[in-house]
Amino acid sequence: MRRSVIFYNPAAPYFTLPLQFLALASVIDRTRFSVHIIDARIEQSPEVAHAKLRALLPDALCVGISVITGTPIRDAVAASQVVKSADPTVPVVWGGWHPSILPEQCLREGHADFCVKGQGEMTFLDLLDALSTGGGFESIEGICYLREGLFRENPPRKFVDVNHFPSYDYSLLPLERYFALKKRRQLDFYSSQGCPYRCSFCADPYVYNRRWSGLRESRMMTDVFDAVGRYDVTDVVFQDENFFANKSRVQQFCQNYVAGGMKFSWTATSRADQIADLSLEHLHLALRDLDRAAVLVDARAARRVRAPIARIAHAVSIPVGLVRVEHGRAVVHAGVQPVAVHVPVAAVAQAVPVAVAVRVAHVARPVVVGVGDNGVGT
Numbered sequence: 001m002r003r004s005v006i007f008y009n010p011a012a013p014y015f016t017l018p019l020q021f022l023a024l025a026s027v028i029d030r031t032r033f034s035v036h037i038i039d040a041r042i043e044q045s046p047e048v049a050h051a052k053l054r055a056l057l058p059d060a061l062c063v064g065i066s067v068i069t070g071t072p073i074r075d076a077v078a079a080s081q082v083v084k085s086a087d088p089t090v091p092v093v094w095g096g097w098h099p100s101i102l103p104e105q106c107l108r109e110g111h112a113d114f115c116v117k118g119q120g121e122m123t124f125l126d127l128l129d130a131l132s133t134g135g136g137f138e139s140i141e142g143i144c145y146l147r148e149g150l151f152r153e154n155p156p157r158k159f160v161d162v163n164h165f166p167s168y169d170y171s172l173l174p175l176e177r178y179f180a181l182k183k184r185r186q187l188d189f190y191s192s193q194g195c196p197y198r199c200s201f202c203a204d205p206y207v208y209n210r211r212w213s214g215l216r217e218s219r220m221m222t223d224v225f226d227a228v229g230r231y232d233v234t235d236v237v238f239q240d241e242n243f244f245a246n247k248s249r250v251q252q253f254c255q256n257y258v259a260g261g262m263k264f265s266w267t268a269t270s271r272a273d274q275i276a277d278l279s280l281e282h283l284h285l286a287l288r289d290l291d292r293a294a295v296l297v298d299a300r301a302a303r304r305v306r307a308p309i310a311r312i313a314h315a316v317s318i319p320v321g322l323v324r325v326e327h328g329r330a331v332v333h334a335g336v337q338p339v340a341v342h343v344p345v346a347a348v349a350q351a352v353p354v355a356v357a358v359r360v361a362h363v364a365r366p367v368v369v370g371v372g373d374n375g376v377g378t
């Protein structure tokens with residue numbers, strides 16, 4: 001009988017697709033293991049998600065929980081406790097950004113049996129092998145665990161080029177439910193992993209050690225355009241840490257987007273200086289369908305980015321607003337043409353010094369650029 005691998009996404013008020021589970025599921029041999037994804041975000045309540053989790057435990061080889069720092073930790077802990085109280089023999093694996101940064105703390109709190117650090121695909125595959133065959137864990141790169149109270153951190157796993165991984169199987173998710181909750185047919189897509197920069201406020205340099213790898217243009221194009229057509233998608237959100245890290249990849253994507261007469265809108269994040277460094281020709285190409293744009297910037301970086309923003313505004317002949325985030329509040333910057341912006345209040349409250357995305361109201365093709373307190377950002 002196939003054992004089940006259960007993935008659990010803790011409750012949080014967002015409806016972003018759980019791409020991490022599509023990434024992990026893409027490498028799992030599903031003739032050996034059956035994969036179940038429970039996303040507490042799309043369930044009526046965490047309790048309903050916990051009931052689903054409990055019901056799946058009898059066949060479970062392990063439960064993988066994805067954890068980012070902040071409020072989702074509360075339900076990550078609750079879900080781990082559900083597993084431990086229903087069947088303490090089922091191993092709980094925590095992966096994602098938070099356990100990648102603080103694995104010892106996560107393990108010592110007693111909620112996880114294993115933490116997976118960084119890129120999860122190959123590490124999780126090895127862990128599944130060991131769990132299903134009763135093999136040892138000492139040789140599995142990228143995992144941490146406790147043995148007789150001692151924290152064991154195995155050597156790090158070598159970062160794998162994302163082109164080695166299969167395409168995501170979006171049919172593993174109830175996409176229509178996500179579209180309904182998002183109120184648009186918006187698809188999240190991950191076209192690259194890691195980031196070559198090291199902004200002081202960011203988790204990326206710790207987790208990916210400044211490595212970056214992106215899908216080759218041809219693969220990216222096929223995967224994105226295929227998903228858009230198959231699921232009748234109107235908006236694509238690239239959830240890459242740094243979509244623009246490789247300029248020629250982006251240029252080719254834009255060219256094919258235009259040549260293919262694509263109609264979907266797309267959003268991606270970039271370091272502000274990557275945008276500011278674009279040639280005028282490429283700025284025009286990138287921003288050609290915009291009717292306005294906004295740059296959200298930490299107050300301390302406002303002065304430094306004013307000149308590049310003025311240059312962008314001049315080049316594209318559209319209103320470009322600069323929104324300062326000051327003491328947790330968004331302020332439309334004087335002297336720059338104001339635009340109507342909707343900044344998610346919760347995001348702004350946490351935005352100092354981290355830059356966050358801004359959605360520009362009534363914009364056909366929104367551009368989203370953020371800047372951190374050291375003049376750079378995502």
Ligand code: B12
Nearest residue numbers: 020064065066068069070095096097116119120203240241
């Ligand atoms: C989508 C997103 C959001 C969405 C939804 C967040 C959510 N809670 O789901 C929104 C816009 C709401 C958001 C908000 C915030 N976010 Co955010 N967000 C992202 C983003 C851009 C994409 C996530 C994604 O889909 N990744 C794609 C998947 C494939 O990658 P992955 O999750 O890393 O998964 C891989 C590995 O981590 C691992 N893995 C992951 N889970 C698991 C589980 C198991 C069992 C295993 C084995 C492995 C594993 O394997 C996967 C494949 O390699 C990431 C950056 C990024 N690119 O990851 C930031 C990121 C997660 N966000 C971050 C931050 C800081 C925030 C905010 C605090 C920002 C702010 N100041 O307001 C808020 C609040 C978030 C919260 N605490 O609830 C940080 C988190 C750092 C941390 N310590 O956890 C990140 C990493 C950005 C960064 N570079 O610093 N965010």
Ligand code: SF4
Nearest residue numbers: 195197199202241378
């Ligand atoms: S903030 Fe953005 S550009 Fe800076 S290190 Fe993080 S992902 Fe890279």
